[in-house]
Amino acid sequence: MVIDWLPSILIVxxxxxxxxxxxxxxxxxxxxQPEKVNIVAGLMAMPGRYxxxxxxxxxxxxxxxxxxxxxxxxxxxxxxxVLVVHVFKVEEQIVAWALLGALLLMLVGAFFVFxxxxxxxxxxxxxxxxxxxxxxITFAVTFIVLTLPAAGILPEGTGxxxxxxxxxxxVIIGLGxxxxxxxxxxxxxxxxxxxxxxxxHRRPERFGGGRSTGLKPANLDGDVLGVxxxxxxxxxxxxxxxxCVQCGKCQAMCPAFAAGQPLNPKKLIQxxxxxxAGGSDAxxxxxxxxxxxxxxxxxxxxxxxxxxLVSQETLWSCTTCRACVEECxxxxxxxxxxxxxxxxxxxxxxETPNKGSEVLENIIATDNPGGYAPGSRTNWAADQNxxxxxxxxxxxxxxxxxxxxxDMRSQRILRAFVKLMKAAKVDVxxxxxxxxxxxxxxxxxxxxxxFQSLAKRNLAxxxxxxxxxxxxxxxHAYHCLRNEYADFDKDGALAGVExxxxxxxxxxxxxxxxxKLDAFKGGKVTYHDPCYLGRYxxxxxxxxxxxxxxxxxxxxxxxxxxxxxCCGGGGGAPITDIPGERRIADMRMEDASATGAELxxxxxxxxxxxxxxxxxxxxxxxxxxxxxxxxxxxxxx
Amino acid sequence: MPHxxxxxxxxxxxxxxxxxxxxxxxxxxxxxxxxxxxxxxDVVHAGNSEEPVLRQYAGMGLPKVTVLEQTESADALPALSxxxxxxxxxxxxxxVRAESGxxxxxxxxxxxxxxxxxxxxxxxxxxxxxxxxxxxxxxxxRGQRRQxxxxxxxxxxxDNAAQAARQSAxxxxxxxxxxxxxxxTEDDSVRVNWxxxxxxxxxxxxxxxxxxTAADRFKAATAKPQGGSGKVMKNETAQEKAQAIFxxxxxxxxxx
Ligand code: SF4
Ligand code: SF4
Numbered sequence: 001m002v003i004d005w006l007p008s009i010l011i012v013x014x015x016x017x018x019x020x021x022x023x024x025x026x027x028x029x030x031x032x033q034p035e036k037v038n039i040v041a042g043l044m045a046m047p048g049r050y051x052x053x054x055x056x057x058x059x060x061x062x063x064x065x066x067x068x069x070x071x072x073x074x075x076x077x078x079x080x081x082v083l084v085v086h087v088f089k090v091e092e093q094i095v096a097w098a099l100l101g102a103l104l105l106m107l108v109g110a111f112f113v114f115x116x117x118x119x120x121x122x123x124x125x126x127x128x129x130x131x132x133x134x135x136x137i138t139f140a141v142t143f144i145v146l147t148l149p150a151a152g153i154l155p156e157g158t159g160x161x162x163x164x165x166x167x168x169x170x171v172i173i174g175l176g177x178x179x180x181x182x183x184x185x186x187x188x189x190x191x192x193x194x195x196x197x198x199x200x201h202r203r204p205e206r207f208g209g210g211r212s213t214g215l216k217p218a219n220l221d222g223d224v225l226g227v228x229x230x231x232x233x234x235x236x237x238x239x240x241x242x243x244c245v246q247c248g249k250c251q252a253m254c255p256a257f258a259a260g261q262p263l264n265p266k267k268l269i270q271x272x273x274x275x276x277a278g279g280s281d282a283x284x285x286x287x288x289x290x291x292x293x294x295x296x297x298x299x300x301x302x303x304x305x306x307x308x309l310v311s312q313e314t315l316w317s318c319t320t321c322r323a324c325v326e327e328c329x330x331x332x333x334x335x336x337x338x339x340x341x342x343x344x345x346x347x348x349x350x351e352t353p354n355k356g357s358e359v360l361e362n363i364i365a366t367d368n369p370g371g372y373a374p375g376s377r378t379n380w381a382a383d384q385n386x387x388x389x390x391x392x393x394x395x396x397x398x399x400x401x402x403x404x405x406x407d408m409r410s411q412r413i414l415r416a417f418v419k420l421m422k423a424a425k426v427d428v429x430x431x432x433x434x435x436x437x438x439x440x441x442x443x444x445x446x447x448x449x450x451f452q453s454l455a456k457r458n459l460a461x462x463x464x465x466x467x468x469x470x471x472x473x474x475x476h477a478y479h480c481l482r483n484e485y486a487d488f489d490k491d492g493a494l495a496g497v498e499x500x501x502x503x504x505x506x507x508x509x510x511x512x513x514x515x516k517l518d519a520f521k522g523g524k525v526t527y528h529d530p531c532y533l534g535r536y537x538x539x540x541x542x543x544x545x546x547x548x549x550x551x552x553x554x555x556x557x558x559x560x561x562x563x564x565x566c567c568g569g570g571g572g573a574p575i576t577d578i579p580g581e582r583r584i585a586d587m588r589m590e591d592a593s594a595t596g597a598e599l600x601x602x603x604x605x606x607x608x609x610x611x612x613x614x615x616x617x618x619x620x621x622x623x624x625x626x627x628x629x630x631x632x633x634x635x636x637x
Numbered sequence: 638m639p640h641x642x643x644x645x646x647x648x649x650x651x652x653x654x655x656x657x658x659x660x661x662x663x664x665x666x667x668x669x670x671x672x673x674x675x676x677x678x679d680v681v682h683a684g685n686s687e688e689p690v691l692r693q694y695a696g697m698g699l700p701k702v703t704v705l706e707q708t709e710s711a712d713a714l715p716a717l718s719x720x721x722x723x724x725x726x727x728x729x730x731x732x733v734r735a736e737s738g739x740x741x742x743x744x745x746x747x748x749x750x751x752x753x754x755x756x757x758x759x760x761x762x763x764x765x766x767x768x769x770x771x772x773x774x775x776x777x778x779r780g781q782r783r784q785x786x787x788x789x790x791x792x793x794x795x796d797n798a799a800q801a802a803r804q805s806a807x808x809x810x811x812x813x814x815x816x817x818x819x820x821x822t823e824d825d826s827v828r829v830n831w832x833x834x835x836x837x838x839x840x841x842x843x844x845x846x847x848x849x850t851a852a853d854r855f856k857a858a859t860a861k862p863q864g865g866s867g868k869v870m871k872n873e874t875a876q877e878k879a880q881a882i883f884x885x886x887x888x889x890x891x892x893x
Binding site for chain 1: 651653654658803804805806809
């Protein structure tokens with residue numbers, strides 16, 4: 001009877017429609033700019049990346065990770081076996097039993113998805129995502145019933161035409177979501193785009209426990225600098241946006257969102273999806289950008305993004321703290337995208353807000369953001385008796401002072417660090433007036449031309465001298481020197497040089513016994529992880545080791561380590577200063593106060609400035625080198 | 638008929654680093670020019686068309702910069718005055734002060750002398766151009782303005798009080814066209830004899846401020862200089878004179 005064949009025909013039809021949808025989706029990504037990927041190696045590596053790297057992130061939420069393994073694994077297995085049993089009609093009972101097992105697994109998973117969706121947290125998107133567990137359950141139940149005869153549990157033809165009709169509807173609902181929806185932009189799109197995103201990720205170094213945080217250089221010869229339209233992104237960036245599952249983990253971590261600034265990383269990625277597919281955000285069912293209504297954003301691959309899709313303030317609210325990237329199970333790169341779009345605003349439109357344009361102009365004319373005379377860079381060290389590279393030529397440690405040299409508060413950190421190095425008899429020198437701004441702020445503000453020029457000039461200076469290590473108290477300069485200068489280091493000025501943050505370096509000195517320290521006798525101490533030290537460079541332990549070496553038991557904040565909340569000072573955010581309802585620094589200080597600490601230890605002059613800007617009463621703020629120097633046991637000769 | 642507006646630009650010098658940059662007042666002249674003429678504004682430089690600073694000006698959104706190509710030692714005056722005459726300019730904008738070399742500073746005066754056009758110094762804004770005349774706001778000390786009407790064509794030097802220059806964008810600056818014409822070959826005979834030295838800060842009269850609070854110090858620093866605003870009353874009645882004194886005492890908050 002024809003009707004017996006109906007489910008099989010439906011399976012094939014929906015599968016074909018799904019494939020057509022996927023091909024169409026792939027053509028949308030191809031509107032992006034070319035970027036070389038290794039297709040074969042990527043596809044081969046994909047299952048491993050899924051099982052290890054992606055699940056490493058999902059694993060942070062045990063409930064969801066188990067649910068996803070059961071549902072996703074169950075579905076993939078069932079789908080293969082459904083084709084074997086119901087399309088190719090292989091009549092081995094054992095296969096049918098295997099299919100039943102897979103379907104049951106999926107059903108259990110789907111049940112837990114359903115449970116989570118009963119009372120979903122705010123960060124999750126609603127809309128079509130609410131029907132997903134029901135579709136999953138329909139799929140599993142339908143195919144369980146359809147497979148029972150093949151497994152020999154029910155006689156063939158049970159239930160007759162009526163049952164087949166009901167099951168056919170089940171097939172349409174289940175496969176409609178899972179296959180058709182995968183290709184045509186339903187919630188299941190994440191599985192298909194996500195898998196390919198893992199294969200063709202723009203930063204493959206991130207997989208296998210690696211780290212890749214340096215921004216990619218802007219092509220300064222292009223017709224348009226930065227990203228103006230969705231089609232200016234690389235194709236695999238567009239693919240990445242499409243992988244988003246709208247889990248909102250990024251939103252929950254974003255300091256700008258929490259401060260009520262008009263940024264929500266999840267919405268931003270969804271707006272990019274609107275841009276690449278064309279249309280409006282009317283169907284978006286998640287939290288908005290604070291203070292902005294949903295339904296106003298429109299875009300298409302060839303329309304300027306900031307002319308209707310995303311507002312400029314949204315892009316300037318980001319502190320580039322990478323909390324979103326760290327948290328995203330789909331390994332989407334929000335910060336890359338935001339800086340790409342800022343590049344267009346700064347280098348093509350000249351629209352860096354507030355103090356941005358003044359700061360950039362200062363950096364261009366004086367190599368420091370404050371516009372101070374370059375010849376006064378070493379004034380802070382007038383009484384420090386520090387050797388200068390120009391005289392020394394060769395040294396063990398080059399101390400990269402950074403622009404803290406011009407700031408009185410930061411100078412206290414610099415002096416403390418110099419005192420510690422002297423106590424440990426380190427062979428050290430500075431560049432003196434030959435040093436320039438690292439380019440960090442210019443780059444985060446989208447002015448890659450100025451960044452590249454500074455990087456090249458700094459490298460040319462560094463190339464004249466010999467040193468084994470370069471140490472800095474500024475995590476932003478540290479990040480540039482360590483992760484971003486390599487793209488411009490044609491002559492190998494930094495080849496073989498170890499770039500270190502001062503906490504890492506000091507920790508080595510303490511561990512080797514070169515520094516003798518007394519126990520700390522003050523009150524409770526907490527530690528704030530600077531984003532550019534922690535998430536950007538993976539250094540969480542050295543600062544803590546140092547505090548422990550003083551006998552301090554660190555009272556950890558709820559958000560610490562890789563989940564540390566930004567102080568609000570990165571990415572040029574204090575310069576562009578987009579208003580919100582709260583200040584990020586205030587929120588971070590509340591985190592610190594909640595531990596009952598009397599002292600916040602930090603490892604960054606920018607964090608120090610931001611946290612000290614919080615009104616009293618509040619815990620004291622000190623750089624780790626300042627804490628150490630107070631406990632230094634000075635040898636008397 | 639749209640008016641022909643020309644802004645003259647020079648290579649500036651950053652006060653702290655001494656490095657070349659777009660001169661502050663010259664870029665205000667470009668900003669004002671853009672307000673008056675949009676991208677029809679003609680921006681002119683006499684000098685080297687390879688000069689990177691010209692790209693910083695162009696980054697303000699200029700599709701092209703006209704360069705009267707000449708060496709550094711050549712006199713800019715003949716080249717500029719013949720260009721302005723040939724272009725039948727209506728308004729020529731420059732800065733008030735030169736930041737380096739022979740640029741704004743003497744240049745607007747020399748041009749006005751050569752061309753026989755009026756010069757309006759220290760312009761804050763040009764409000765309207767109509768019927769061959771322009772309404773010009775001059776900048777006076779302490780934020781005051783004076784409105785004057787000037788017949789076209791004229792030369793105006795733009796004061797620090799004018800709208801600050803917009804941000805310069807790297808991309809458009811890079812792509813702008815340098816439209817070169819040959820400039821003058823005459824050596825600048827005055828300039829050869831110049832010797833340049835860093836400016837010394839002028840000595841300042843010490844002001845003894847007796848104020849106790851920050852607000853008082855602020856007032857002392859910003860108060861109008863006294864004198865000049867007095868009134869001589871001879872023919873009024875005693876009543877009126879008393880009233881005037883009374884009003885003044887109230888105004889100065891001597892009595893309440
Ligand atoms: S961008 Fe990543 S973290 Fe944010 S909602 Fe999408 S998948 Fe989740
Ligand atoms: S980098 Fe930080 S501030 Fe920017 S979107 Fe991500 S979480 Fe928000």
